[in-house]
Amino acid sequence: MSERFGAARIAILHGVVRREEKLLIEAFGRAAEVDLVLLDEREIAFAPASVYGFDAVLSRSVSFSRGLYARRIFEARGVPCFNSARVAEICGDKLLTSLALERASVPQPEFRVAFDETAALDAMEAMGFPVVLKPVVGSWGRLVARADDRDAAESLLEHRAALPSYMHHVYYMQRYVDKGGYDVRAFVVGERVVAAIRRLSANWRTNTHRGGRAEALAVSEELEFACLSAARAVGGGMLAIDLFETVDGYLVNEVNDTMEFRNSIEPTGVDIPGAMAEHVLSQVMEGAGACGRLAS
Ligand SMILES: Nc1ncnc2c1ncn2[C@@H]1O[C@H](COP(=O)(O)OP(=O)(O)O)[C@@H](O)[C@H]1O
Ligand SMILES: [Mg+2]
Numbered sequence: 001m002s003e004r005f006g007a008a009r010i011a012i013l014h015g016v017v018r019r020e021e022k023l024l025i026e027a028f029g030r031a032a033e034v035d036l037v038l039l040d041e042r043e044i045a046f047a048p049a050s051v052y053g054f055d056a057v058l059s060r061s062v063s064f065s066r067g068l069y070a071r072r073i074f075e076a077r078g079v080p081c082f083n084s085a086r087v088a089e090i091c092g093d094k095l096l097t098s099l100a101l102e103r104a105s106v107p108q109p110e111f112r113v114a115f116d117e118t119a120a121l122d123a124m125e126a127m128g129f130p131v132v133l134k135p136v137v138g139s140w141g142r143l144v145a146r147a148d149d150r151d152a153a154e155s156l157l158e159h160r161a162a163l164p165s166y167m168h169h170v171y172y173m174q175r176y177v178d179k180g181g182y183d184v185r186a187f188v189v190g191e192r193v194v195a196a197i198r199r200l201s202a203n204w205r206t207n208t209h210r211g212g213r214a215e216a217l218a219v220s221e222e223l224e225f226a227c228l229s230a231a232r233a234v235g236g237g238m239l240a241i242d243l244f245e246t247v248d249g250y251l252v253n254e255v256n257d258t259m260e261f262r263n264s265i266e267p268t269g270v271d272i273p274g275a276m277a278e279h280v281l282s283q284v285m286e287g288a289g290a291c292g293r294l295a296s
Helices: 019-028 063-074 085-091 094-103 117-129 151-164 221-234 272-287
Strands: 010-012 036-042 056-059 109-115 131-134 143-147 172-177 182-189 192-200 215-216 238-246 249-256
Touching: 010 019, 010 063, 010 272, 019 036, 056 063, 056 272, 063 085, 085 221, 085 249, 094 172, 094 221, 094 249, 094 272, 109 117, 117 131, 117 151, 117 172, 131 151, 143 151, 151 215, 182 221, 182 272, 192 221, 192 272, 221 238, 221 249
Parallel strands: 010 036, 010 056
Antiparallel strands: 109 172, 131 143, 131 172, 182 192, 182 238, 192 215, 238 249
């Protein structure tokens, strides 16, 4: 970590350092004029009126709450964050994401929300089974459940109701989309879709954490349009967009703020961490701050 005069001082906020973070550290290391600081979220304690001297913070925290609140503090004290706290807040919550997509008229699977078990069952009946029930905050497919009929839905909801967090009592439901054994993940960096993959799986939850396999996908104009519209809808930045390909076109399922790309570099041959480092540095240089040019 060199202290060079005039270098951009970039902090990477992290918890567990995964392969993604190692690759990002390498990518920033290759860039000229970068003074990189690793900021372990487990060690920081924000004091009143702390002065950081960072030109930007790149959040790579896997914890939604830590990544979000740390960014709120940095931004409030004048340090731009990538992505911004607002983008993290929207992307970290499936309902906020759905509302942002809805407002921007970006096609997504039909969704409904209820706070009561009976109201949730009625909503599922109205949509038609199978239905997917998801915690509004969560990742890696955890507790994302499919109910094929009313009986299954009843027991699912009963289990959810017994969980302690309020989050599990917000019943966010989606119509099940027959996606043909795969979904699509595209990586947006600023105003570009830099790479895309198909995630194939025998399991209806195609998360690579659950054994989903990545295969390169050429970025069509239609895919690019869907991804850039979704990115814009949530505020822009560096985002992994998950989509379902249907006969009626792409549906955006979710937008991930802290993108995981380790399984996508090899099949696509795209240097995703390199593109991210370049983006952060160009935004810092432009003084455009955390919002990026896509922000509306
Ligand atoms: N409405 C749906 N229809 C079909 N498959 C779905 C639906 N929602 C989620 N899935 C599958 O489940 C996986 C996990 O759901 P997702 O919404 O991405 O939650 P997470 O944030 O936990 O990854 C998706 O990648 C997809 O394969
Ligand atoms: Mg997902």
